Amino acid sequence: MLEAADGRLAARLPEGVLRPVQERYLDEPRGRYHGQAGLVAAPRSVEEVAAVVRACAEARVGIVPRGGGTGLVGGQVMETGPAPLVLSLERMVAVRALWPEENVLIAEAGVTLAGVRQAAEGVGRVFPLSLASQGTAAIGGCLSTNAGGVTALRHGTARALCLGIEAVLPDGSILRDLKRLRKDNTGYDLRDLLIGAEGSLGIITAASLRLIVPPAGVGTAMLQVPDPAAALSLLALAEGHLAGGVTSFELISGQGLAFLSEVMPELRQPLPRAQWSVLLEVGLPEGLDPADALEGLLVEAMERGLVLDGVIAQSGAQAADFWTLRESLPEANRKIGAIASHDISLPLSEIAGFIRDAGAALAAQGDMRVHCFGHLGDGNLHYNLFPAAGRKREDYDGERARLSATVHEMVVTRGGSFSAEHGIGRLKVGELARWGDPVRLATMRAIKAALDPLGIMNPGAVLAAGRD
Known part of the structure; x- marks a missing residue:
């Protein structure tokens, strides 16, 4: 299967698009997953992305899209199953156009968030999405995961800052919808469908982004x-x-x-x-x-x-x-070494009670340290558990799943979400199946089946493989 895709791709693509598999395409920041790949493709244009996708569809080869690789839920790596093709957007790094008078910028998916922000600042504007990983995180990945960050209170998540997208769908067709409009009521919003889908419905290759005039x-x-x-x-x-x-x-x-x-x-x-x-x-x-x-x-x-x-x-x-x-x-968290990390959101009026009650519930289950911090203004907390002083994270390996289940149950019971801004990826597929509304899950599976009937787009991410 993969050999067939290799042959088709080699015939269709310019030299340099197909690349050897290297470790940098197979890792993720927390070290919980180590991916696999039979091929790596690094296209330079949306047409080359489409050619890659069509060849993989013909050969029934899975595709794992990769931006900056900074995702924290394993969406950019695939550990099991037939070896996929990793499709890296690292060479699609053009800022195609700027309209400062409209407060709009069009960037390709591989441009880093820092690159987008610098381009906006060059014309006296600001792209307000702000993440600690902005020097590495790619704008395509930010949109695919609907990244949040420290300014979501005022400016919203990545979805709120995107006016239009260009994307390659699972059959290799190209959605050309790079509109610069604030109002466009012309049917289903495919932009919002693909944003936050984590590459499971298509590959975002470029986006029209909303800029703001900086405050005085x-x-x-x-x-x-x-x-x-x-x-x-x-x-x-x-x-x-x-x-x-x-x-x-x-x-x-x-x-x-x-x-x-x-x-x-x-x-x-x-x-x-x-x-x-x-x-x-x-x-x-x-x-x-x-x-x-x-x-x-x-x-x-x-x-x-x-x-x-x-x-x-x-x-x-x-x-x-x-x-x-x-x-x-x-970074301090990484150096200490977490037992379990939780990206949660709650209605604002539930936050104080959750912090109080979750701390008590966890203290009753064992000796550990809780580091709770984050974007309080929009209800998003990073609620992380660490070994007690003098103990190692490995001491808690048998307790990790139970502790996370406690945290997530308390969040969902209070009307919150177990994934506020990091997405589902592969890490939280089980939580989505457990806590998701059944009708919502059935609708998601129907959309996945309609757009990606072969199941080649980021297999196993968001929805469990075999059920999508």
Whole structure:
């Protein structure tokens, strides 16, 4: 099968598209999966992507799309089953067009998020999606997983920032829908169907992206709060004071600061003894001073007992230091070594109760450390479990599944999601089957069967292979 695809592809594609299988195409950041591949293709155009897909369809060979490889749920690697073709978008890196007066940019799928942001900044605009992995994460992957990040509170996830897409469907046909329209009611929204599908319905090759005019002034503060409930009240107060102006609202726990002190002692911590703190960023129009706005918010919040202490950044460099601290938390987690990591979201009013009750439930199941942090403003928390001091993550191998089941059940019971921004990939296929609404799952399988009847698009991702 794979040999047949190799022969067809070699005849149809320019030299250099087919590549040897290398380790960099088979790994993923957390090291939980190691992929396999019989071939790697790195096309340079949508027509070459279509040729690859058509040859694989004829030979019944699975395709695993790969962007920057930064996904955290195993969607970019396939461990079992017949060896697939890895289709890398690494050479599709053109910014095809820019319309600053329209606030629109068209980029190919392999452009990194940092590259998109730099292109926008070059014409005085901002692409507001912001992730710690932006130097590596590709925009096609960001759309395929509907990435979130630290600005979703104000600007939405990747889906909200995409106006149109170009994609290759499972039969090799090309969907050319790179529209630049804010309004387009012309039937089913195939753009939104493919965004978040993790390559299981087609391969995004380019996108029309929405840009914004940068705010005239940006202010950043680190604020110590008594507890998560106070943090949520502070969020409501900030949004009331600065309607539409709150860009990011990140929750940081004392456990996270302790991890940073342990593995990155060189980082300066403005509130090193805080059990709970918030990183708040605001962007305001001309005529409004962010420092004054944050000062007024801080005074009122302290009067109400919502803030115990705080530091307002006095320069861009100090604000950058605050963000470096926040964005170093995942790296500190990796160095410590998690038992289990959870990307969850909850209705805002359920968050404080969940943090309280989940901590108690886990403490009753064993000795471990909980690091809870993340995008509190949009309800997305990273709720991660770590070995107790002096123990190793391997000591908990037999407990990982049970602990994650406890966390996810408590999330779903409160009306939340067990996958807020990372997607399903292969890691959470079982959770989707367990917790997904049956009618929704049946509809997803029907869509998969209609668009990909051969089951060649990222087999085993999102929906279990054999049931899609």
